[in-house]
Amino acid sequence: MPEAYIFDAVRTPRGKGRHNGGLHTLSPVELSAAVLTALDARTGFSQADPEDVIFGVGDGVNDQGSDLARSALLYAGMPESIPGSTVSRFCSSGLDAVNAAAARIMSGQGDLLVAGGIEMMSLIPIGGTGGPNGSDAIFNNRIDMIPQGISADLMATLYSHSREDVDAYAVESQKRAAAAWQGGRFSKSIVPVKDENGTVLLEKDEYMRPETTMETLAKLPAAFRDMGLKGGLDAIARRRYPEVLAVEHVHTAGNSSGIVDGAAAMLIGTREAGERMGLKPRAVIRSFANAAMDPSLMLAAPADATLMALKRVGKKPEDVDLYEVNEAFASVVLRFMERTGVSHDKVNVNGGGISMGHPIGATGVMITNILLDELERTGKESGIVTLCVGLGMGVATYIERVEG
């Protein structure tokens, strides 16, 4: 079986997901084209006849819809002979793009692909896609639909994560992100975003709040309390979890992932394809897995996906050097560490979605990129990337660093 190597990766800084966010005035096709152009400048992939450009997009509607990957590469002036496609699995879409690309290579159905992702949450709010989830009453009845914020608070209740626990996690995420930026750990892969006049729109993740403390976080209101108590969603959570008397609402804007804009792209191929381009492989994608669980609790499947991906290569969690576990909500990571026994000094060592933001379709590629850079920086060998997903899923990918 051919092996799928990561040759290079780039990502934009993450703009605030609001009307005054640094990337808000771009359109999704512009932002996607920018990141593809940046990757192309470093690798020349557009001239190497890639099999497909696969983009993860969480909410592919309106200007963010309709096969943005193909639209973006054409917009960027890349050869018309390059196909493009999008993949969507809510929050893990970017990692699914990486896995889809790797699968094509490992199955011999292509030797060079780009996997990327993009989300402009300042333009298309989360849940903008539609689908039955949330607005189809009969569907909601059948799955006892609760939105992810309530799922996160439910998880905290079931596993006794207090407000202090989740806030402490968030403080640490902010510290690590600030230190990583300060220490230049991201400089290899961050590409500043410019407009068509060459003006720099954004060159640094702007969502971070390095001055965050337990005191500042304690002031924030519980983000999901009203919808839980007044909106009836806590009562619905108790349908599947009758052991809960009251849902403890501990998640806030400060300990949940940030709403941001961003894009990323990664070049994946066979060793030979890389050689032809004069590129050295940086890591190999050894395995990946998907897992699913009860959609109400929703957020606990990263551990299952991780264990499955590791089982495929005969490994266990303690064998892995570094983890990127998407910080959808602080409880998600706390629970992951409880389930796998992995300690916090191996997990999200450079911060995560709580401090830097989680641009839904792009995150999976971004945190693979961050993991790769950190493995190289520290000389460590192996890493897991994993994300929790709406409607109760988890995706995980296992990579090993390669010495040239």
Add this chain to the structure above:
Amino acid sequence: MLNIDKRPDGVAVLTIDTPGSQNALDLAFNAAFDKAIGELIADADVKGIVVTSAKDSFAAGGDLNQLLSVQTPDDVKAIVEPFLAAIRKMETGGKPVVAALNGTALGGGYELALACHRRIAADRPDALFGLPEASLGLMPGGGGTQRLPRLIGIDKAAELMINGTTLPTKDALAAGLIDEVAPAADLIEAAAKWVLSGPKPVQKWDEKGFVAPGFDPQSVPGRRWFAGRWAKYRSRAGQDDVAAAAILACLHHGMQRTLDAGLEIEKRHFAKLAASPYAKNKVRTLFYGPRAARPRPPAGIGDGIKTLGVVGGGTMGNGITFTAARAGLNVVLIDISAEKAAESHGRIGKIGEKLVSRGRMSAEQQSAIMARITATEDYSALKDADFVIEAVFERLDVKHDVYRKLEAVLRPEVTIASNTSSILIKKLASALGDPSRMIGMHFFAPVETMKLLEVIRSPETSQKAFDEAQYVASVMRKTQIVVKDGLGFYTSRLVSSLSSEALTLLAEGVPPQVIDNAMLNAGFAIGPVTLAELTKLPLLHDIMISMSGEGQPQSMKDGRAVEALKKLVDAGRVGRDGGKGIYDYGEDGPKLWKGLSDLFPPAEKPLPVEIVRKRLINTQSLEAARAMEEGVIDDPLAADIASVLGWSYPAHLGGPLGYVDTVGAKEFVAESDALATAFGERFAVPGLLRRMAEKDERFHKA
């Protein structure tokens, strides 16, 4: 059935007049209506049609009896399709049609009006308009879920339909349900005038490019609205109570399509819902049951009952006094001292004041009520009382003392009713020289809002006492069940059984919130643990002991309620009022008490919540069936509505006996046999149910 007046000016007035006091829009009506409309549309002399009614109301909807008799979705379609077709033909026939709403138009009657091109109502403040089907577990099935939102937008239409709200004329006009109000005498002329003004005989939703008012279901606000509304209604409904979801689905999907496609979607959901046992259970327990349970005193029996005596100024006595005075009776309330009497008088005043402050009553009404009430410690004030209700402590000696005092002052023929919840009437009456004058009237708190009344006849109770109690019950607007004398009568027997099983589960180490949530998720408004500890735990302990002697209900045999309560009371847990019961109670509501697991260690292998639920639900049905078998209660519908009104048994499950029908007697007996094997003889199936299972019988007609 229909009267047609073809006027010389070209206006045809079609007056609906079906047999009976209300216009019933049944199959016979549809056939006649369809034919008549077809002829009028084809008639070149007819410029337009006015549809009105010969009755006081316009039309109050479809025939519930017809709906109750359907078995399958196809049966339902056979009922609604002719109606839908007839009104669609009327709507698209090319002649303007106006509904002249001379009176109330609800349900199918309003849906007929919705298919008219205009709705003009008579200027009557007492007329009501709307689609109340959801309050009976149904949904509008005559096009209402599609036409109303196209008229007034999804948000407003949903609110009205899911809550089953009906609006009086003024509010209906403001909400857009009707277009115009005219003086009653001029109604037909106003309608004719509109016809003759040359209006377009086309609904705006049948015109090209029509966009309904309000948001698009697929817009972000639209999607958020649907998600939020679903959660709000779902959180209050039991697992199988899906009328609200069906209405939301019709709105969401129907409003993205043409009217005709939307009507198909509505028909599909309506057919499923109306054929379901859950809707039928609701119609039976919420509509037919309470009607059947109206007290029916013989004519004239109340002529001599003008002054009511009430003994005991506690919560019950005060509530009874207020409610009776509100109903127009003079009331003399007796309390143990002058101070207590004054306090009670004050508390009764507060009941009325609360209603006034909520706009439910005027200050004048409240004054009139208080003017009818006298509170005193002096029994001689009862010498002119025509009927007396005793509502003192649940203690035989205290009650006997009261009866002796009453005997000394009342006229000998005056009936004495006791508000006892569980002491045998025979025992109570034994202190009286004439036991036949005693009857049980078990009210529910708060008396001013709870409709349920349990009337208990001992074999000695005279017909006169019973008839007079009927009168008082009817004046107080109660919904009554009539039962025979026996330990716990019916309601206390059932509630004690439920509480006993809940406390037994607690003793076995099942967490209290699991016990409560198992029932909340099924649709009960209050969980059995929370319900049990509304009563002070030491008192509940005494009650459980009193239910444990001779005549103990089968459902409490080998239960562990007494054991559990003793442990709790010994640990200083008193119940909700004291802030410390099975739960801790604080400002933020109930919280888990950490010490509970010391008293009741969690079971090694936790019981599946489905088994918890079955134990709590089946125990009620088994005990109700035993009560039927013993003749304590003889009407299954009464047994069912008592539970719905008395302890919020979910109407869509049908009540304890309706539930057996819903599950099927065979299946229910098999389940209960399995429970008996696993958990004990208190789940023993009574012969009545076993025979029903063998013969595939039901308590209620299918």
